[in-house]
Amino acid sequence: MSMKPFLKILLSVITALFALFAASLPIYAEGGLDFTPEEQKYISEHKTLKIGYVQDRIPVSFSDENGELCGISKYIFQRVSELCGIEFEYVPLPAGDITYDYLLGEGLDLVSSVEYNKENQNARGILISNPYLSSKKVVVSREGVDFSYGANLSIAITTGSQTIRKVLGGMFPNFSIVDYDSIPSCFEAVKSGEADLLMQNQYVVEYWIRKPIYEKLKVIPVVGLDDELSFSAVVAFGGGEGTSQEEGELLISILNKAIGALTDDEVGNYIIQGVMENQYRYNLSDFLYRYRYAVRSVIIFSAVTLILVILLVSVHMRYAENKADAKVRSNFLSTMSHEIRTPLNGIIGLNYLMLQKLDDPEKLRNCLDQSNITAKYLLSLVNDMLDMSSIQADNLQLASEPIDISLIAESVNTISENAAASKGIRYSSEFDIAYPYIKGDAVRIQQVLLHLLDNARKFTPKGGKVHFTIVQKPDGDKIVTTATVADTGRGMSEEFQRRIFDTFSRELETVSKGNQGAGLGLSISSRLAKLMNGSISFTSKKGEGSTFVFTFSAEPSEKPGGDGEEKGAGKAAFPKILIAEDNELNGEIILELLSDSGFDAELVSNGREALDRFSESEPGTFGLILMDLLMPDMDGFESAKCIRALQRPDAATVHIFACTANTFDDDRDKAFASGMDDFITKPVDIEKLIAKINRL
Secondary structure, three states: OOHHHHHHHHHHHHHHHHHHHHHOOOEEOHHHOEEOHHHHHHHHHOOEEEEEEEOEEOOOEEEOOOOOEEOHHHHHHHHHHHHHOOEEEEEEEOOOOOOHHHHHHOOOOEEEEEEOOHHHHHOOOOEEOOOOEEEEEEEEEOOOOOOOOOOOOEEEEEOOOHHHHHHHHHHOOOOEEEEEOOHHHHHHHHHHOOOOEEEEEHHHHHHHOOOHHHOOOEEEEEEEEEEEEEEEEOEOOOOOOOEOHHHHHHHHHHHHHHHHHOOHHHHHHHHHHHHHHOOOOOOHHHHHHHOHHHHHHHHHHHHHHHHHHHHHHHHHHHHHOOHHHHHHHHHHHHHHHHHHHHHHHHHHHHHHHHHHOOOOHHHHHHHHHHHHHHHHHHHHHHHHHHHHHHHHOOOOOOOOEEEEHHHHHHHHHHHHHHHHHHHOOEEEEEEEOOOOEEEEOHHHHHHHHHHHHHHHHHOOOOOOEEEEEEEEEEEOOEEEEEEEEEEOOOOOOHHHHOOOOOOOOOOHHHHHOOOOOOOOHHHHHHHHHHHOOEEEEEEEEOOOEEEEEEEEEEOEOOOOOOOOOOOOOOOOOOOEEEEEOOOHHHHHHHHHHHHHOOOOEEEEOOHHHHHHHHHHOOOOOEEEEEEOOOOOOOOHHHHHHHHHHOOOOOOOOOEEEEEEOOOOHHHHHHHHHOOOOEEEEOOOOHHHHHHHHHHO
16 A cells, blocks of 8 residues: 555544644634634624714713714723724714613614723623723812712712712712713802712813813812723613624623733823823913903903093093193193003003913913003003092092001002012112101002102112101191102203193103103192192202102091901901992902902892892891992992881991992092992902901
8 A cells, every 4th residue: 555645644634633623722812812712703703893982071082073082092992902803983972861772773882981880780781891991980079068978969970870870879878969961061060059069080070170260179089989981782682683692792701801901001001191182271261261350451451441531531621621721731632642552552462462372371471461560550540630630620638537657658668669679779768757646648648659659760770779768756736757769760850840740741751761651640749748738849960860758747646446457357257248230240350359259249230139139138148238339220329328228237237338430529428428338449459358348
């Protein structure tokens, strides 16, 4: 017998035996995964699987502008797909409850982001994989909400999170659970007080909490409750079309092997990549909110400018009545045109720059800071014009009340020292105040001192000196106070010295060097000094500097009481504040300023509503009413009268502050006559207002 046929037969037998043995071995895929023959068959028959994903869980899983899957899940799913050898097709799921009929109708094989918990694992018919992503569950709450397991609180969850509803029901039996259609809706509910808490994945919360409007919310980790996300196979029960129970079990087994092959380092890198690529980015509304006070100051610019224009026309008409004052009128128009146009040009330019720099927070902040400075200058210009108008009409009345001149000196000194330091000017001061307690008008004394010091600083170059002194001496039954401001600045020409106290008087050289000012400060200061039975004198030499001396006499007084600003005192115990303001923007500003300062405040839109709200409240509910004067239906004067006339114990004791843009003495007198306790002018200086409230 020939050996060749025998060898052929033997080789055939060996080959058949080897094939039979190989078929009995497990199949290894990428990464060395040992898939069984049944699993390998499933993989070969299912080259592509449709996976449904939640599309609003930034940065875990969400859709980009092209409808593509993004986030941490994208990288994990891609790696699982490689390990399985199966392509994944991603389908975004709609918000709200997702039914199995919907999933089957869409032909989905898997649903992602299913929570890995006992409720899902034990639920009849649900096939769930091991978790592919784990993080902490956290709750978000407002300041003051006490999160504890036994508390009676409302908690916001997204619609469709039915398994977490069951988990929460077991862990927090006293909580009431409220459904919302999206993550932002949950945040808004907590911020507004509609819900006490929201519960969500840590990565999702860390994304949304960066939004400026949520900056006051706090994040608390939930002990013993992790957020573990898994796949769930979409299985058709009862013999219907779709994946069978057996196929679903094979799919879950394949996925578990792929998930098990993921290393901690791999998942950690996917998390970092997903979070870093999808951090919250500010939009226009966020910038406007973060810099809301500065932005609102830009809005106020328009109102201030309008006031200036009205005053300009008014004063122009008054001067026009006398043709002999043509030169004065021309000088006024030229000066005011320059003073209004210069900051107005800055406002327009800054507004343009802000619109161009919305994606650059640092440059936007710088623009807003400059806008704030310009707003304060315009406001000072308005105040100076109003003061001059009142003085010329003999309507300005100075207060005569106990004051502490040493406190005024220290306040002015601090302001001026800081301002001089920022300009590089050497500043010094010396006080010999032997009789600090006198009768006078603290606001007007401070105004004169600041005008003199501002002028000295304005016209003294970097490296120059400003020296401020105050001395006192008795003169019969009066106390004479003398304040001296000396500088080493440019000095004044002899020609200008002759008209230095004239209205709108400025030396041309100082204007050309860019120094702002309408030429009202010294004129007003001189007239105020005369009203205080005093005077302002000066000496000056061109190129060497100037010295101004402000002297006034006043009656001695006892130590004033209750003037200390007990900062922060009484805020926690102070009753509610009622704000009556018909201008919606102004009302929202003062409401937010007070709320940010820790006070409980409420807003109504006119005097009638203020009266009704106070009348229907329990006695003692409101400790202060901030009352605008000119409002529709019922103005502030009438509202204050009606409140004082109510037959209730707090009607006579509740504090009522006029809060108005009307700054004339007639309005002030009318406010006090109607029963108001104080007079606050707009724009409101919030620090001074809070100091007043703290003293109540």
